[in-house]
């Protein structure tokens with residue numbers, strides 16, 4: 001297991017010698033200690049990335065693509081090992097960790113190809129003796145700050161396109177999940193990424209984040225995490241007008257119309273809600289069901305939820321693991337208690353699942369019926385395995401309630417009416433819409449939000465724009 005940080009192609013600790021411990025959320029067992037870096041090491045990483053930039057930028061897109069493809073292959077080759085590490089530090093079921101490694105590698109593979117299609121443009125000029133050229137060039141030194149819920153994919157969907165575009169990068173992973181990030185860094189080296197092109201530092205988030213934005217060498221920061229931290233970064237980015245991509249929190253509505261295929265809707269909700277124990281930014285957080293099918297939908301959902309197996313993520317057949325930490329489970333408890341106090345009916349779960357020999361961090365998959373907008377569960381991200389059900393009577397009302405949120409990341413709806421499908425997809429104020437689909441994320445599609453869910457897109461051809469500047473050359477003949 002790699003525990004040092006990667007700076008300028010070398011493995012090293014913090015100057016101060018300080019370390020912090022990484023533990024298994026399912027058992028509280030210590031897994032490893034990693035360096036607690038700060039301003040000094042961040043500066044070193046930025047300088048290394050700046051030194052590496054001219055050489056990396058000058059390579060052909062084909063060259064860079066070949067290295068990235070090798071990285072994707074290495075990730076797939078190490079899928080089982082990486083997945084086991086991810087489950088140990090993050091808690092998600094092993095099958096999900098394996099799925100995440102494949103998903104994370106797909107972003108690298110996609111970027112390896114997409115880098116070859118960074119086309120410029122010629123534009124007809126207004127004068128016969130002039131030519132207008134539009135070039136697209138790498139932004140330069142970039143940085144990524146990533147969360148714990150997808151320890152590999154949140155890194156590769158930034159790193160892949162940044163490197164493909166010809167940028168260099170400093171990555172700061174979340175403190176709960178640095179081991180997957182450092183394992184990826186090791187594979188970067190093995191794939192042939194030159195020293196300084198990728199640097200991974202762990203440690204004091206505030207100090208690292210402040211240096212990344214105070215240092216004018218860093219031209220772009222891509223952040224995935226909470227809206228609260230996104231705001232801090234945006235304020236700090238004002239100093240150097242550092243370009244930003246912000247992939248922030250969500251509060252996804254999930255609408256089930258009376259004409260929906262209810263079994264498909266239940267299946268979609270199970271995928272959109274219980275993946276990663278409900279700790280994803282695109283998790284269904286408010287489930288609106290049209291009155292005529294409400295009770296039937298609820299009954300089928302209860303049956304599906306009763307079949308979920310809870311336990312440690314590395315145990316065969318487990319679908320629901322532990323929550324990431326004590327604050328996370330306390331928040332779920334607070335939301336459920338608040339909903340119950342305001343009249344919600346607990347139809348399943350509603351309590352911790354105490355499992356002998358394991359940490360007290362497991363929460364039973366929960367269904368709350370009769371929820372209203374007054375409840376915290378309908379306003380804030382719960383980030384846990386809780387389904388709040390809300391009954392609705394007509395389409396316009398459902399759309400208005402679905403849009404009644406400061407967040408705008410993902411939304412889902414189920415219907416068999418083709419006209420309604422287009423109408424609702426257009427009306428939802430969200431960056432991602434799953435129409436009869438509970439699992440829309442994929443490397444070739446643009447992922448990102450509107451409103452308080454941030455801006456910028458990751459995936460698809462859109463992601464390349466995030467790491468390229470547009471230069472206009474006016475050429476007088």
Ligand code: NAP
Nearest residue numbers: 146147148173174175205209225226229247248249250281
């Ligand atoms: P978080 O607290 O915002 O942390 C995310 C990252 O930011 C971590 O690496 C964290 O470092 C770092 N950080 C914390 N304070 C910072 C500061 N003052 N300056 C610079 N960096 C700082 O979020 P989280 O709880 O880990 O992740 C959950 C959130 O991420 C949810 O809101 C979820 O919806 C969102 N998310 C969004 C997407 C998306 O694509 N839109 C995807 C996944 C998750 P430390 O860990 O060291 O504190």
